[in-house]
Amino acid sequence: MKVAFLGTGIMGGPMAVNLVKAGHDVTVWNRTAAKAQLVQDACGARVAISPAEAAADCQIVWICVSDTAAVERVLLAEDGVLGVARPGLLVADSSTISPVASQNFAARLRERGADLVDCPVTGSKRGAEAGELIFIVGGKQESIERLEPLFSAMGQRVFAIGGNGMGLVAKLAMNLNIALIFQGFAEGLVLAEKGGVRVRQMLEIIGATMLRSGVVEYKGPFIERRDFTANFPLALMLKDIHLMLDFARENRVKLPALETVEEIYTVAAEEGLAGADYAAILTLLEKWAGLRSPAPTPVEAR
């Protein structure tokens, strides 16, 4: 299929490469051109100078950018996708953004005869590189079916949840779990460390008991190595926490534990950890406990 891929960051870059490897005809665009160039170097994808140019003669536009404002930019700016939207064009958006905003973007595209499916992903950087992502999808069934060859090139499973925005609602609920599971894990680790228990011992105990979880298995080895380079940047988890709390307020849902976690992530971002992995929350808790200095990872604010 002819695909325009917009946003070649940590997730989008390997996703675009996997589409090319599966034989699709891919044109990439990224705000910072150097990252699109990396994809071209890796797999020979074409590079476009704007979202509109990338989308002009494609059947499918795949988006994977940071947040709602970034999706708005690639769709609605002067050189955005909407300007070249036409009947038959299908936009698949893997960015984690506001479900309501996504519904509005879908409506704008439908005015031009095009369509949009929200298909946020889970599986982190490793899943993106291995082509083992899990897509959580909202949109029209016939549009979701059209995307099947592309889903299978980048992922291992697709959950079609319902109409537009529903994939995003489910994805936010998933990330809520991840943030809270990691928070419990990190707080337990700091308490144990403060009492003299080594991190490795705690990881072994957790791995042998019902506390075992995918989150801990993924993050444990990074924590042991004190490697807090971003797999999932803390700034993006904080963005998701804001989306969860906004959606909760709009729907009269109270999320007391998440409200506390939001305050901790806000402080972490203010202390320079925005560009580190969200697992660097551990280093802030350690600092508060008087244990170690914050993450040695060089971090850039995002």
Ligand code: NA7
């Ligand atoms: P990254 O690696 O931080 O990549 C974010 C991408 O979004 C990257 O291509 C950015 O371009 C792009 N971006 C950010 N802001 C804009 C604006 N305003 N306009 C256009 N493009 C923009 O994040 P991930 O790949 O880990 O995550 C992507 C999504 O998946 C995100 O929603 C996660 O929550 C899940 P840049 O290279 O900075 O110019």
